[in-house]
Amino acid sequence: MSKLxxxxxxxxxxxxxxxxxxxxxxxxxxxxxxxxxxxxxxxxAKDLEVRPSNVKQIERLLGKRLRQK
Structure with missing residues (x-):
């Protein structure tokens, strides 16, 4: 299978x-x-954290896991 x-x-x-x-x-x-x-x-000037409901979608688009468990 090819890479994302x-x-x-x-x-x-x-x-x-x-x-x-x-x-x-x-x-x-x-x-x-x-x-x-x-x-x-x-x-x-301040950056905002992305809402938890959108993190999963951003992970898919970036092709990597973001949240550390």
Whole structure:
């Protein structure tokens, strides 16, 4: 059986932490940015952890196990 290919768009959008959790960037961070407050712009700098309901799908797209048991 051949190897599974990594979904490259997913690989670019998600980073894996040292503990194996995927993190993502926030949406709305670049469009119409001058209208947004300083507080909101600061919050865009932080990455978010992916919800547990989506981790399984990201694992399939990346072709690797992420959660450590």
């Amino acid at each position: 290919k990594t979904h490259k768009a997913t690989a670019k959008r998600f980073k894996i932490t040292g503990r194996g959790k995927p993190r993502r960037r926030k949406q709305m961070r670049s469009h119409l940015r001058r209208k947004k407050s300083k507080r909101v712009k600061r919050q865009f």
